Amino acid sequence: MEIFDNLILGMETALHWQNILFCFLGVLLGTLVGVLPGIGPTATIAMLLPITFKLSPETSLIMLAGIYYGSQYGGSTTAILINLPGESASAVTAIDGYQMARQGRAGPALATAALGSFFAGTVATFIIAIFAPPLTDIALQFGSAEYFSLMVLGLISSVALAHGSVVKAIGMIILGLLLGLVGTDIYTGTPRFTLDRLELADGLNFVAVAVGVFGIAEILRNLEDESDREIMVKKVTGLWPSKADFKAIIAPIIRGTFVGSALGILPGGGAILSSFAAYTVEKKVSKTPERFGKGAIEGVAGPEAANNAGSQTSFIPMLTLGIPANPVMALMIGAMIIQGIVPGPEVATSQPKLFWGIIASMWVGNLLLVLLNLPLIGLWVRLLTVPYYVLFPAILTFASIGVYSVMSNEFDLYAMAAFGLLGYILSKLDCEPAPLLLGFVIGPMLEEHLRRAMIISRGDPMVFFERPISAGLLVAAALVLVVVLLPSVRKKRDEVFVEED
């Protein structure tokens, strides 16, 4: 079967000693970043992007991917031990996980999280392997009109499935699109929005924007209130779950895996939405829903499996269509562009080693994570005692060095500071930064396809509706928008997201 041929090719690539080493580094860093509050995978991946110039494309993407799904593991650890999710996707795990820790059952909770995530990661790897090639075939028939409509659908869906005000999120997307247009217009060579500065002729440095809006803004938020965190569990013993525990978690893990895989593929999906949805499913399905919120192990198993499956399957739209489903994928696309690879359906056929290597390495990474996390729990717990004010000078130093190393251009550092300020202002105004980054990365591509479609159709805007696939995508986008703005759905969304607090 072709799948196995492809997976074997992928395994060959993934098991290359260099790729294993960097996969390990990636998942280790990811876990670290997931455990430490105040820094997340988005900012970390942005900071490490410049370092990947030296590495081959496969190795860089394997490492960066490892950081992403590794951070899901790390975030669960803090969620369970100190009720402070290191990662927003782990917010749900904290609900029952922390209660389990308070009942002295931190060990089984952590083990459930690790095992559930591993199972989900394995299944998700197969799902990607099965679905990616057919999707790629469909995508190869896409023309500019279809790409434009698909990107519009992607942007709108990412807003619908996200936090908070939909209208403001759309505003953020548009702002991101505008910022993405800063630079030189490819068709005519005219400088746009460059304020007559030479440094802006190539556009805003997207590492500077990402690190500023995500990393620096997060640090500033954390500096608002510098009170100490209480650490409930200093030592964790009794790691292995009991037989009864095992029986209880099998079904939630399976359900969580499928919920996560399905939701991860959707644009705007990924780990966060998957874990919330899985928790809701477990609560609905359970015969004893009152136990949820008080230490129900199913409330840990389901969401943990889901968030890992979701974070992996969110690679599918990126790998097959070149469309980022969330900000982390936007950064992966940036990494590919830096390495000279044009993201899109051709990647599967022109770079099979890269394509299948990444997919196979996800399984390797999951294995490394289970081996890393269970024995090293003590280390992570001790790490949590490091006070935050020691961490953020380090973060700022790495961020500055990282941003500077992209083009050896000091201007990028000023840009990073400016975007840090912008990110902080936006967070104070309760505007989401994620849609901004998505818009920023997609902006130039969106415009290119719009203009090309219009040139081919000789200025006829109806082309987007005359071609069937494109029309279907735009109708879907409109439907998503309408559904999300309906008052009944609005209330449901608020319910789901209030639980996070």
Next chain:
Amino acid sequence: MSINKRDMVSGAFLIALGLFFGIYAYVDLNIGSAFRMGPGFFPVVLSGLLILIGIIVVLQSLNAEHPLMTPIAWRGLFFILLSPIVFGLTIRALGFVPAVVLVCGISAFASHRMGVLKAAIITVCMTLFCIGVFYYALGLPVRLFGGWLN
């Protein structure tokens, strides 16, 4: 009538940004037509949409609850935003080592809980670490001590 001041400011902010980009594009760039889209076409359309969204947000803020606001981290803002700027100003003139010392040292003081001794220890450790990892291991193309100090 209660006004959600935060959202009102958000809306005004979006409108202002839309106006900035829109007017800049309109004045500076060739808009073209739908058939031959000039460089200004897409920006102007987007700016218009942004202004529209801003207006909607402002309208939504009327007759809505004002939410609880967390304090602004003024001290953090000052030190954290200052440090990369200082790094940028000094990396070529003074070199990698002074720049790292400055960025680490300055940003350390963003926290209320930092003391001079702690900041010094963190800065020294950080500088040694960065020299080892970035200059030697990764071969970053910078001068350890540059420009004026040579």
